Amino acid sequence: MTPTVAPYGEWKSPIDVNFITSSTVSISNLLKHEGTGALYWGELSGATNGRTTIMTRSAEGVTSELTPEPFHARSRVHEYGGGTFTLGSDFLISSNDVDSRLYKVNLATKETTPLTPENKAWRYADIEIHPSEKFLICVREDHTEDTPQTVINTLVVVRLDTKEPNVEILAEGADFYSAPRFNPANPSEFAYYSWNHPFMTWDHTQLYYNHLDISDASIKVASQTLLAGDDKNNEESTNQPRFAKDGTLYFINDKTGFWNLYSYKAGGKPELVLSQPMEAEFQDPAWRFAGRSYYPLKSDCTKIACSYIKNGVYNLAVIDAKTKTLQDIPTEFQTIKSIYASTDGQDDILLLDVGSYNIPAQIISYNLHTRAYEVLMKSSTVEVPKGWISKPESLTFKSTGGRVAYALYYPPTNADYVAPEGTLPPLRVLSHGGPTGAYASDLNWSINYFTSRGFGCVAVNYGGSTGYGRAFRNSLRTKWGVIDVDDCSAAATYLVERGDVDGNKLAIVGGSAGGYSTLACLAFRDVFKAGVSHYGIGDLEVLAKDTHKFELLYPESLIGPYPAARDLYLERSPLYSADKITCPCAFFQGAEDKVVPPNQAELMVNALKKRGLPVAYVLFEGEGHGFRIPKNVKAALQGEVSFLGRIFGFTPFDAVPIDIINEDAISK
Template identity: 30%
Template sequence: MELDSGRHEPLTDGDSSIIEPRWARDGALYYLDDRAGWWQLYRQAGDSSVRICDYPADIGRPPWQLAQAHHVNARDDGTIAVSVDSARCSLVDIRPSGRVRNIEVQEVDITQLQVRGDDVWYLGSREDRPAAICRVDTDRGTTERVVDEGACPDPDCVSRPEPVMASGPQGIVHGHLYRPCCPGTRGPGDRPPPLVVRAHGGPTAMRSPAWNPEVQFWTGHGIAVVEVNYGGSSGHGRSYRERLRRRWGIADRDDCICMAKTLAAEGLCDIQEMFIAGNSAGGLTVLNALRHSDLFRAGLCRWAVTDLARLATLTHRFERGYLDFLVGDRKTSASCYAERSPAAHAHEITAPVLLIQGDADRIVPVSQATAMADAMTVNGGKAELHIYPGEGHGLRRAENIRSAAETELAFVRGLIEHQGSG
């Protein structure tokens, strides 16, 4: 913080994470600090820093996208904020006295708070419908969806999230299970449904229980999905995020494996028909899980990280130094970078892998996907690589998004049918 004298004083001693500093109408600086175990709202005025409230959940989440806003100064010097508890968002009104009032909203993923007059606006998604621009009348305490992203899906075809937990090596692992739910779609006889275990990217991001067309695509074709918020994910407090410190490639891998085992043991999926999927950092999780477990029939990777040392040199400036937290210093932890990089251990992967990749990706170059596929094939594995011209780190064109989804479904169905015929 810069004082009137021109001196600079830190807001933290370096042992906590501070995000989203904002000047308020009263001239004070408001920010989020996780020193108490959750990101909480603090107010800095002069030399005094005070925690506004003691709230047992995070306010906000990691700023992996620019211009996110999870707290705004509203009328009467109050603060409207996004509370994140078990990856589920809600809206709260925090008064200067520290009193917290819940604002009734149906959205479970909320971001981009903005204030205009007495109204608060945000981008929010529900469990059963896509994102919309929403308005909160803070005087009346009412909310409305002003601009919807698209038509609402048929409620009879929407699979709703069910919170699930598993016991992992570092404690309880959280996730959301989506069961197949679509009239006219039949499962494989009396057997439990196949399962796709999805590892999110980030890797310190999270999967909220908001409506996701990729998830609904699978459940609409008779395949269950579990979104795993493995150790290190946000939305569960600081100690949960700290599980990934120096353990990326291990904690995420183990938590996805134990979640799959738990769901199979509870009869919620077919243990013979489990698949694991992930994008970017989640792709690293997929490949490492296949290296260390024979639980999954196959892996589905989109623009997967395969070489950690190379990622550290290629990643954009916004995430520079990120791997020091996730893996360690590259010089002193070189062996960790090598051990957790699937590119150096392709011979250990025997399950089939489908790789989706854009040829204009600057974070994970197409050469990495090609080298991974070639190395697996040379070592007797099965790798199927699909490259999309002009696409970067993520698919943007509608026709390519559709193509990738259909390719993955055909890949999984082919393995299931082959198992059934065998």
Template identity: 35%
Template sequence: MPVQAPYGTWPSPIDAGLVAAHDGRPDFLGSVGGELWWTEPRPEEGGRRALLRLPADGRQSPVSVLPAPWNVRNRVIEYGGLPWAGAARNSGGPLIVFTHFADQRLYAVEPDAPDAAPRPLTPLSDITEDGLRWCDPVVLVDRGEVWCVLEEFTGEGPTELRRVLAAVPLDGSAAADRGRVRELTGDDDRFLSGPRLSPDGERLAWLAWNHPAMPWDGTRVMTARIGGDGSLEPPRAVAGGPEESVAQAEFASDGTLLIASDASGWWNLQRVDPRAAGTDGSRPRGVPLCPREEEFAGAAWKIGQRWFAPLPGGLVATLHGRGAQRLGVLDPETGALVDAAGPWTEWAPSLAVVDSRVAGIAASPRTSYEIVELDTRTGHTVVVAAHHEDLVDPAYCPEPQSRTFTGPGGRDIHAHLHPPHHPDHSAPAEELPPYVVWVHGGPTSRSPLVLDLEIAYFTSRGIGVVEVNYGGSTGYGRAYRNRLRQQWGVVDVEDCAAVARTLAREGTADPARLAIRGGSAGGWTSAASLTSPLAEGLYACGTVTYPILDLTGWATGETHDFESQYLESLVGPLAEVPDRYRERSPLQHADRTAAPFLLLQGLDDVICPPVQCERFLEQVKGRGVPHAYLAFEGEGHGFRRAETIVRAVEAELSLYCQTFGLAREDITPVELRP
């Protein structure tokens, strides 16, 4: 017989330490020869990213290649990009090139050599300590170079920089001489990603775009012939445009390009022959391979994400779906698409190919992200690394459901509902549960429906969670994404409020115990919801993590280059609608703040800097609103250290306990001061 106790007071074996220890997932999966390599988080080691290697024989466990403090990560566009690449060699084992987070240099290592110490390939910065950054490498052993994206600061401001494709010698001669780095492209484009060499080695392709566009707004596929001396001939655009986002481009074995373009309103796969581009600038015709109202790609928040991968023989492994992405194998000749078998419902944009096998990183509502391999000849799938383990009895995890709510004007709002759930406890029949609206970052992103111990931390204690993929989220076509154009702070706030009100109206949630929380752009929506008339009186409290609070400040030098003009589309041109920037900013409406709130911030955050929190707190001071501000040394945009995650999770629960009147003694309380 279940023990009856109020919602929010149930005991749970999922503590904050468990949440922290398993924060993050494998990423940047790739193949070198017959081996799989990837990066993996180490929260207990200061949040570094380790580089893992799975031997090809399949009988050994993954090996961490580099000991601490090596941290395989970079800061290109601040969110980072593909931090490693490798090449098989005839003797001596593979050659691996990677970026180290502490100094942002590019290093080479021969892991099978007797002395496998990394050696630097690029110099330390000569302008500022963060002056040179590298990512998205392609190791070309025959050329003796690694080709990659170079981000170079030309001044001290966050937008004083340039990006080019560059060739770095593998012999280490550029480690002390910047002049030894060959620049392959000029300064025509602000952003570059995805350098790909054609199978015959005669052509290079890459993606490019410029401010104020973001990569999900409009990109171009550039190609150029490679001269005998390794330089590039003048490049041409063969696909894409101001209102067409190409998220990825890959060469097929026949020299044509496969691209994921949203020209149809959905990111679909096309084939483009760059050799058919006219000398007059005319472009080759793109041929759709599997036209569907589904997404075969997503928003490129990191450089080097991979949603599809050509296989030998002409097949293509590809992610696809609406609101979630699963792995399928596409026959481009017939358009037939066959999905991989297995329980996984969400695949990360990180695919690797080894002969006829394709590996990916996949999860489900019951399993964490695992590395799964599909044999395309047999259709057999198997977990090969990062195996999911039930760290607690799965009965403590929520039983989620995907729902579509109705918003203003009858528009659809997609969300994932995670009701309170406990195997041994229930609440009194007359009691309704508290619910927290979780707002994802981006805002051009989405919340995947996968096992999340942080969600289970709350639901197993009797607090419901609803993740809202509000208008502007990815996964539902370009029209759904474009709902947020010039409407940030309106559509996102309205959609979250509509979901919360519906849950209260239908008797799923307690209308007096609703909360909202989010980080980054989700922090913006949370703060805006606490200060906007669109959600007035709806939320009893909110958790706001590394947020944007002042649009005008963020648009005039208080953020990094990648998003420095993002508000042009989200809010409108600052020069034309300055009042809109003020009207929507939580900073300008601190006097409307009535609900208790928790503010969490990394002091090293250059994307959403602490100064915005400090200004907001100054405006709130003396208004009698209970709140707490926790600022963390050594943390940037997104918490990575175990001790930070523990404190943040427990502080959030403490906020809900104090606001909702929940009696708990198993957390470190946070003091709310007016």
């Protein structure tokens, strides 16, 4: 069949908004009950309308919902959550976002029993049940005085052996706590890590090894040992403590410059699991609780299945802690983001969250003996022909000052269409959030929504991104609004000079911190012809004054201490350089966003509106930081493609026009 000739941006595509919202499922926190073989996971889809429910599948393959409406298995600790539920012998413990309480859910009857008092100011996450099943330890975030400076984080004990809700503080004093984990070989021992402002989890944390005094009357910490992260070295991040069944504590630490795996046995000293450190990252940044990038094998806990990132690429491997060696396991997958070790008879089985540019995120059961795998569940229920999926090209390019930056370029891809000869596609330059984060080569439906319509998309891993070691990550320190802006601009220029895209049709797009980089690119560089900010930051001073506790002092490392560096905050704020912005911009914002409140978008919208620039503003009620409700996900995609079509002079086939203030100025 001869492809139809049509302008870039006007190609018809089967990847439409209904496809994305109705056929895609977000799967999280997969757990296996080792006694029954049943699987449990959190599921968010179009059918749940923004609600995360807990699903279960029996060993025989029967799937059912464990927590029907209105139960909402979500935690808002740190606003990003994670670690929402965990398994016991015949029950499950989960946070319920409806009232913020912890509930005990009977696995057989699905009956739910509240474990914590009625108090919506208390939020719970990262739950660890004691082997006796008489109590659990978890993180509690107290919003009784709900300002970033007065929110209190603690580790608490929740009794499971009392009729009335019973919560006691176990550890307090640090600004943040994470990952309480019991030692199965000695249940009176547990580990956790904590940290204090102004650090983030990837900057500096402290790992503690603790002995508990357990009695019917109380549960207290009897003694404590600091294993990693003393205050003499603020360049050491420790995450993901996990005990093996023999009592060995494993954890990830980056004191060598990369997140590598370490081990500790009581009475000894922490040591690197491999004979030499690798220049590779054995985890992603801990934005959310309960990361799981490695897991000791069930058959032999001196062998650890792991995922590591080298030069932005994920790899699956098994480490032998006895021989201190690593064996790579080749797979067809390009992302491996969660690992859980189990068994099937005599074979070790890995439950993996995997994906690739052309494979939707899915959970597989991978047999380490046979090297075969079975797909257990997929994030997409529809198979899309390969002719509509864009294959990313890995880019390494020079930026300002000779620095190297990285990106993934997704060219326009549609089996049914070609563009007129002599024309080049528009380009969406994507700036990731965080800014401590990174793009990976997984199947991104929103990117393919645009590439299948004739857009090029380049996802930039600018200086500060993870996956390239601490030095690259730290390159953004005090340089936010400079390094990221340089690298996003350089990515666009690189593709223009290479002849891939139209230099007159360059758009910069980003969400959250990526939304800030988007607005900063428009204010401080003359490269882009349009911008799209999803819950982005326009006023850094407002961010310093009005955000949540988790990121309260994050800007100190990115810009400088406030208010001492107030002039720098103003200098790098797009709001105070709005007079330098000369191109149209669209804003999409959640009305209930606590991380980047709506006033950030509204300040920018008003400033650009007064200058007579074309500007669109879409506020979504019921949404927080990121869009979950299907109708809003649809509106954001259709609104953006319609906006860019209006700016660049084409009409997308499924455009739903949005209101553009000063629209008459577009043609000028």
